[in-house]
Amino acid sequence: MPQVKPHIAAMSPYSPPWTGLDRSAYLRLDLNENSLDPPEHVIRALKSCLDRKGIQMYPEYFRFLPKLAAYAQVGENQIILSNGSDQAIEIILRAFLGPGDTMLMAEPGFPIFNQVAGVIGAKVHGVPYDKKLHFPCEAFLDAITADTNLVVVINPDNPTGSSLSLSRIRDILEKAGDIPVIADEAYFEYTGVTALALLSSYPNLIITRTFSKAFAMAGLRLGYAIASPELIAEFHKIRGPFDINSCAVTAAGAQLDDPHAWKAYVVEIMQKAKPFLENFFTEKGVKYYPGAAHFMLVQPENRDEAVAFLKEQGILVRPMTAPLIRRTFRMNAGTLEQTKKFADAYQKYLNR
Numbered sequence: 001m002p003q004v005k006p007h008i009a010a011m012s013p014y015s016p017p018w019t020g021l022d023r024s025a026y027l028r029l030d031l032n033e034n035s036l037d038p039p040e041h042v043i044r045a046l047k048s049c050l051d052r053k054g055i056q057m058y059p060e061y062f063r064f065l066p067k068l069a070a071y072a073q074v075g076e077n078q079i080i081l082s083n084g085s086d087q088a089i090e091i092i093l094r095a096f097l098g099p100g101d102t103m104l105m106a107e108p109g110f111p112i113f114n115q116v117a118g119v120i121g122a123k124v125h126g127v128p129y130d131k132k133l134h135f136p137c138e139a140f141l142d143a144i145t146a147d148t149n150l151v152v153v154i155n156p157d158n159p160t161g162s163s164l165s166l167s168r169i170r171d172i173l174e175k176a177g178d179i180p181v182i183a184d185e186a187y188f189e190y191t192g193v194t195a196l197a198l199l200s201s202y203p204n205l206i207i208t209r210t211f212s213k214a215f216a217m218a219g220l221r222l223g224y225a226i227a228s229p230e231l232i233a234e235f236h237k238i239r240g241p242f243d244i245n246s247c248a249v250t251a252a253g254a255q256l257d258d259p260h261a262w263k264a265y266v267v268e269i270m271q272k273a274k275p276f277l278e279n280f281f282t283e284k285g286v287k288y289y290p291g292a293a294h295f296m297l298v299q300p301e302n303r304d305e306a307v308a309f310l311k312e313q314g315i316l317v318r319p320m321t322a323p324l325i326r327r328t329f330r331m332n333a334g335t336l337e338q339t340k341k342f343a344d345a346y347q348k349y350l351n352r
């Protein structure tokens with residue numbers, strides 16, 4: 001067999017939880033997805049994409065880009081679409097990192113960053129979250145040095161859920177100077193918090209976002225990055241011309257044209273379901289880290305037993321493996337009804 005590069009041979013693949021299981025048969029609270037099907041008008045748009053010259057042609061983005069630019073409140077030349085925000089992350093890392101270079105990130109963070117840095121042969125300088133899982137502000141600022149090639153800020157972070165204030169992000173951008181800083185805003189629709197206002201003063205800022213979470217489109221793979229027109233022009237050299245499929249832009253266009261359903265979902269999750277879940281765990285004396293978005297880390301007395309019990313009850317959550325959080329599972333809130341179903345199952349677990 002031909003030999004791959006030794007640093008690739010030494011790596012492990014990124015394997016999502018419950019691989020090989022028919023997740024559609026479960027209440028899925030394990031991957032921070034939208035827990036509902038896409039709304040009917042999105043399904044209709046997808047069907048019409050199949051009916052017209054939707055999939056035999058290479059995809060076109062010129063109808064969708066103005067809609068996304070209006071939604072994101074930036075110029076079209078400040079956006080690059082990507083195949084999930086995973087690909088935006090890959091494009092940015094490939095633009096700024098080479099073998100032996102250093103990426104700075106608070107840990108635990110989103111593992112795709114480590115994976116892509118590993119493929120490139122770059123080093124990851126991880127600064128651990130503190131014991132309460134707060135962002136390690138001072139240590140992180142101190143860690144930005146002349147040897148840093150790229151800074152990653154995940155706001156709010158997955159898996160910890162921790163967030164940073166915009167003034168902290170400004171401090172990081174300021175200290176970074178010409179070093180690029182990614183602000184991963186995969187959960188922007190849930191928090192409403194964005195570093196966008198800093199973009200005009202800090203051309204080293206690059207924001208990534210996704211349609212996988214609030215927009216209920218994880219299976220279609222659409223994300224995007226926002227940066228200065230100059231950086232976006234560079235990123236286009238890395239991405240393939242047709243990497244984002246026609247169905248993804250059709251569905252996303254429909255979500256942006258009629259945002260009623262996804263916005264109502266976000267309101268239900270953040271104003272009803274997540275507070276319900278927090279009250280439930282507080283009342284039951286179960287330790288949890290609430291986080292800023294729609295998901296949280298939960299630390300039962302016996303994590304593996306709790307996860308297995310929930311699975312028997314038809315509910316998937318995600319056992320975490322990173323240091324600091326290896327006794328927790330991560331779960332997202334569903335609708336209020338789904339979240340109550342979870343609470344009933346967890347109550348059964350506590351009563352067993």
Ligand SMILES: Cc1ncc(COP(=O)(O)O)c(C=O)c1O
Pocket residue numbers: 031032083084085086087110154156157158184186209210211212218222223
């Ligand atoms: C922080 C963060 N960034 C990026 C992603 C990637 O999302 P996608 O590639 O589906 O857009 C995720 C997905 O879980 C995430 O949590």
